[in-house]
Amino acid sequence: MEQSPPKHPNPEQLDPNDLLIFARVADAGSFTAAAEQLGLPKSSVSRRISLLEERLGERLMLRTTRRLTLTEFGEAMLEHGRALAEEVELARTLAESRRAQPSGRLRVSMPSDFANLLLGDLFAAFSALHPAVMLEIDLSPRRVDLLGERVDLAIRFGDLPDDSLLAARRLRRFTWGLYAAPDYLAEHGTPRSPEDLKQHRCLRLLDEGATGHWQLSAGEQTHHEHSPAPIQANSPELLLRLARAGAGIAALPDQFAAPQLTRGELRRVLPDWSLPAQTAWAVFPGRRLLPAKTRAFLEMLQAAL
Amino acid sequence: MEQSPPKHPNPEQLDPNDLLIFARVADAGSFTAAAEQLGLPKSSVSRRISLLEERLGERLMLRTTRRLTLTEFGEAMLEHGRALAEEVELARTLAESRRAQPSGRLRVSMPSDFANLLLGDLFAAFSALHPAVMLEIDLSPRRVDLLGERVDLAIRFGDLPDDSLLAARRLRRFTWGLYAAPDYLAEHGTPRSPEDLKQHRCLRLLDEGATGHWQLSAGEQTHHEHSPAPIQANSPELLLRLARAGAGIAALPDQFAAPQLTRGELRRVLPDWSLPAQTAWAVFPGRRLLPAKTRAFLEMLQAAL
DNA sequence: GGTGATTGTTCCATTGGTCGAACAATCTGA
DNA sequence: TCAGATTGTTCGACCAATGGAACAATCACC
Numbered sequence: 001m002e003q004s005p006p007k008h009p010n011p012e013q014l015d016p017n018d019l020l021i022f023a024r025v026a027d028a029g030s031f032t033a034a035a036e037q038l039g040l041p042k043s044s045v046s047r048r049i050s051l052l053e054e055r056l057g058e059r060l061m062l063r064t065t066r067r068l069t070l071t072e073f074g075e076a077m078l079e080h081g082r083a084l085a086e087e088v089e090l091a092r093t094l095a096e097s098r099r100a101q102p103s104g105r106l107r108v109s110m111p112s113d114f115a116n117l118l119l120g121d122l123f124a125a126f127s128a129l130h131p132a133v134m135l136e137i138d139l140s141p142r143r144v145d146l147l148g149e150r151v152d153l154a155i156r157f158g159d160l161p162d163d164s165l166l167a168a169r170r171l172r173r174f175t176w177g178l179y180a181a182p183d184y185l186a187e188h189g190t191p192r193s194p195e196d197l198k199q200h201r202c203l204r205l206l207d208e209g210a211t212g213h214w215q216l217s218a219g220e221q222t223h224h225e226h227s228p229a230p231i232q233a234n235s236p237e238l239l240l241r242l243a244r245a246g247a248g249i250a251a252l253p254d255q256f257a258a259p260q261l262t263r264g265e266l267r268r269v270l271p272d273w274s275l276p277a278q279t280a281w282a283v284f285p286g287r288r289l290l291p292a293k294t295r296a297f298l299e300m301l302q303a304a305l
Numbered sequence: 306m307e308q309s310p311p312k313h314p315n316p317e318q319l320d321p322n323d324l325l326i327f328a329r330v331a332d333a334g335s336f337t338a339a340a341e342q343l344g345l346p347k348s349s350v351s352r353r354i355s356l357l358e359e360r361l362g363e364r365l366m367l368r369t370t371r372r373l374t375l376t377e378f379g380e381a382m383l384e385h386g387r388a389l390a391e392e393v394e395l396a397r398t399l400a401e402s403r404r405a406q407p408s409g410r411l412r413v414s415m416p417s418d419f420a421n422l423l424l425g426d427l428f429a430a431f432s433a434l435h436p437a438v439m440l441e442i443d444l445s446p447r448r449v450d451l452l453g454e455r456v457d458l459a460i461r462f463g464d465l466p467d468d469s470l471l472a473a474r475r476l477r478r479f480t481w482g483l484y485a486a487p488d489y490l491a492e493h494g495t496p497r498s499p500e501d502l503k504q505h506r507c508l509r510l511l512d513e514g515a516t517g518h519w520q521l522s523a524g525e526q527t528h529h530e531h532s533p534a535p536i537q538a539n540s541p542e543l544l545l546r547l548a549r550a551g552a553g554i555a556a557l558p559d560q561f562a563a564p565q566l567t568r569g570e571l572r573r574v575l576p577d578w579s580l581p582a583q584t585a586w587a588v589f590p591g592r593r594l595l596p597a598k599t600r601a602f603l604e605m606l607q608a609a610l
Numbered sequence: 611g612g613t614g615a616t617t618g619t620t621c622c623a624t625t626g627g628t629c630g631a632a633c634a635a636t637c638t639g640a
Numbered sequence: 641t642c643a644g645a646t647t648g649t650t651c652g653a654c655c656a657a658t659g660g661a662a663c664a665a666t667c668a669c670c
Contacts, residue, residue, distance in 0.1 A: 014400070016321040016393050031648055041629055046649060056400040059594045062452050065636045065647040069452055072409045073596060080396040087392060088321050091385040095319075095361040104377045147367050147374055289364045291378060336618055346659045351619060370617040370666045 016084055018052040021045055022060060022074075023081030029068060102293035103132035109146075110155035112139035113237040114280075117256050122304050126297060133293050146285045152294045153284045155301075160281055168281045169298065172305040174253040176275035178214075179266045184246040191249075191270055194223035201248030203239045204229035214251055218272040240266075251275050280305070321389055323357040326350055327365060327379075328386030334373060407598035408437035414451075415460035417444035418542040419585075422561045427609050431602060438598050446539065451590045457599045458589045460606075465586055473586045474603065477610040479558040481580035483519075484571045489551040496554075496575055499528035506553030508544045509534035519556055523577040545571075556580050585610070 025034040025045060035042040053059050060074035070078065097103070115123075115137065127135050138144065144151055146166060160168055180200075191197055194216050202214070202225070214225040231247060233239055236256055243250035244265050260266040282298055284290065290298075330339040330350060340347040358364050365379035375383065402408065420428075420442065432440050443449065449456055451471060465473055485505075496502055499521050507519070507530070519530040536552060538544055541561055548555040549570050565571040587603055589595065595603075 014393070014397055016325065016389065019393070019396060020321065032646080042648075043630075043650080044628060047627085050649090053594055057404045057594065058400065058596050059591050062590050063648065064452065065634085065649090067452075067647095069455070071596070072455070073403060076399060076409075077396060080392060080399065084321065084389065084392050084396075087385060087389050088319070088324070091324060091382060091389075092319055094381060094385065095363065098378060099362045104381075147369065147372075150374070150377070285367050286364050289358055289362065291363050291376070337616080347618070348620080348660075349658060352657085355619090368618065370619090370664085372617095372666095 014052065014055045018048050018055075019077070019081040019084050020088065021048050022052060023078060023085050025049060025068070026061065026070060026074065026078050026081070031063075031068075099292055101132060102130045102291070102296045104291070104293055105134045105136060106153070106293045106297060107136040107138060107149075107151045108153045108155075108297065109138040109140070109144045109151050111157075113235055113256070114155055115139055116237060117240075119301075119304065122300060126300055129300075130293065130296060133296075146283065151285075152291065153282055153297060156281050156283055157278045160283070166283050166285055168283045169302075171280040171282050171302060173277050173279050174255060175277045176251050177254050177257070177271070178216075178249050178269040178273070178275075179240075179243050179252050179257045179261075180249040180269050181244055181246040181265065182267055184243075184248065185267060185269070187246075194225060194270065194273060197225050197249065197270075198227045201231075202227060202229040203242050203248045203250035204232045205236060205239060205251060206232040206234040215276055216270070216273040217276070218274070223273070253278075319357065319360045323353050323360075324382070324386040324389050325393065326353050327357060328383060328390050330354060330373070331366065331375060331379065331383050331386070336368075336373075404597055406437060407435045407596070407601045409596070409598055410439045410441060411458070411598045411602060412441040412443060412454075412456045413458045413460075413602065414443040414445070414449045414456050416446060416462075418540055418561070419460055420444055421542055422545075424606075424609065427605060431605055434605075435598065435601060438601075451588065456590075457596065458587055458602060461586050461588055462583050465588070471588050471590055473588045474607075476585040476587050476607060478582050478584050479560060480582045481556050482559050482562070482576070483521075483554050483574040483578070483580075484545075484548050484557050484562045484566075485554040485574050486549055486551045486570065487572055489548075489553065490572060490574070492551075499530060499575065499578060502530050502554065502575075503532045506536075507532060507534040508547050508553045508555035509537045510541060510544060510556065511537040511539040520581055521575070521578040522581070523579070528578070558583075 021034070021038065021040075024038055025031055028034040028037060031045050031049075032042050035045045038045070049060065056073075056077070058073045059071050060077055061071060062069045110119075123135060123137065127133070138151065143156070144154060146154060155171065157174070188200060189196075191200060197214075204212075204214070212226075216223040216225060231242060233242075236252055239250040240252055240256060240260070242248065243252070244260055249269050257266050257268075261268065282301060284294055284298075326339070326343065326345075329343055330336055333339040333342060336350050336354075337347050340350045343350070354365065361378075361382070363378045364376050365382055366376060367374045415424075428440060428442065432438070443456065448461065449459065451459060460476065462479075483502075493505060494501075496505060502519075509517075509519070517531075521528040521530060536544075536547060538547075541557055544555040545557055545561060545565070547553065548557070549565055554574055562571050562573075566573065587606060589599055589603075
């Protein structure tokens with residue numbers, strides 16, 4: 001396609017940097033002054049301008065050692081140089097303001113139980129602290145595609161498919177215990193050992209990786225409770241409500257049940273026994289250079305848990 | 306003043322080139338495609354983008370090996386990148402159009418006689434050929450300061466003060482002869498030798514470097530004619546008119562008198578004798594990278610003489 | 611499900627641009 | 641008129657940015 005090299009020196013590709021340097025020289029009125037402002041040796045400035053003129057094919061300024069006079073061409077080019085400098089400055093400002101104060105849209109995704117039971121106030125607090133951030137909360141239970149749906153941060157439990165493109169930070173470890181309402185226990189009796197659970201109505205979590213049974217452990221001892229459950233649901237929150245209503249014994253994260261425990265609406269059953277702990281992770285795309293908004297939210301999240 | 310190095314990586318100075326590369330990548334939707342369009346190895350593109358993100362302090366795009374997704378920040382920055390690319394393109398176009406077709410303001414300075422007697426049509430022809438050029442003609446007799454007054458081209462005679470900032474090109478050699486009207490010669494007689502000039506009315510040029518006499522030469526012979534002149538003027542054109550009106554014998558450039566010679570309004574006096582030839586120079590600021598407009602005018606000038 | 615093609619990233623030898631000093635030209639002040 | 645100060649340019653040693661190949665990861669197609 002390119003059968004002949006250009007006859008004249010070269011239109012080539014002109015370096016926007018050179019235009020910026022030229023604008024600085026023209027505005028400063030001197031190579032030396034411009035070099036100081038730019039933090040460059042004057043030799044570089046001189047070479048750059050000469051090269052730029054070569055590229056453009058016409059002189060930009062006539063230089064005596066004492067005075068600079070812009071060519072008519074130089075005047076026209078100066079306008080572009082200045083516009084360019086302004087545009088770069090705008091970009092720089094954008095980056096800086098972002099770094100200083102979180103801003104933009106922040107999409108977070110997490111299980112609805114998690115949000116409802118633990119982060120009630122956090123969203124409001126975050127929004128008040130960072131008014132420039134538009135907060136979008138997605139409580140859909142499915143594991144959203146972080147990259148595809150532009151989600152900035154998601155909270156996930158248990159196993160992490162170690163995606164090389166995702167980074168994760170551990171939020172906290174959730175311990176699980178068995179809970180029931182005092183009325184239920186008064187009616188059906190309080191279990192003394194795991195074997196007693198067979199006599200009870202078990203409310204079981206229906207989850208993706210659900211094993212279909214309870215794996216209880218106390219110290220070295222382990223017990224697998226396989227008795228069929230009359231009610232199964234995929235929402236810890238619903239199980240919590242059912243247990244509180246006296247529907248049976250539910251396995252719940254201790255943190256979820258804490259308020260009801262305090263108010264006496266629930267009691268810990270078989271307090272020496274617990275289910276395998278799960279770790280809650282904050283997952284976000286990109287290992288480094290996290291946006292300020294994400295960083296801020298993450299910090300608040302860790303402080304809250 | 307700068308007591309502490311910036312805590313975060315570095316706002317430093319961001320390279321506009323990187324923004325251009327980023328815009329190209331974002332628009333192309335792939336590093337490889339962008340690299341091809343830019344004529345760069347993809348490794349450079351990758352490194353450049355990474356560095357830019359480092360500088361900006363936030364990621365611009367999330368890259369799986371198969372798909373690129375712009376960050377919200379990236380979207381915002383892309384606008385600036387595009388604006389920048391457009392501005393650079395504008396500058397490039399300006400330079401190219403200038404190189405292709407002369408344009409802008411062209412100031413030329415020359416003696417009025419020269420313009421009136423020799424370049425009558427040239428100005429009109431040039432203007433017609435290059436409509437984008439605004440022609441400014443300065444006929445002031447003084448030697449204008451080319452750089453100070455933004456004059457693109459001047460025509461000067463004889464000695465050139467070799468200014469290192471000015472370049473000159475020889476236009477043509479002007480030979481001088483003595484001329485008088487037939488009527489005058491009929492009345493006062495035709496000189497046969499230089500000595501006869503003493504009996505005649507000599508019309509002498511009043512110039513800066515004027516010697517106050519005529520230095521005539523024919524082959525090896527030389528004659529200095531010091532006889533006082535009844536009329537002196539600093540305009541060859543006026544001397545020409547005076548000679549034509551029968552006021553006396555004038556020394557004129559042969560080229561100036563050619564039309565009147567043809568029409569029989571003037572006759573060459575002492576045709577074997579002539580005055581020292583002068584060279585006409587075109588002088589212009591800047592040795593290299595002449596504007597296209599100047600180059601075009603210069604070529605037309607040389608063709609006309 | 612496996613294999614080949616294609617993506618973006620990393621590595622390191624090489625080169626092109628940079629830095630600082632010396633230089634020539636010019637203006638300023640005594 | 642002359643010397644000192646300041647301008648932009650030139651020159652050479654050096655360093656950093658570049659370019660090509662190898663790499664790991666992913667998708668598409670059979």
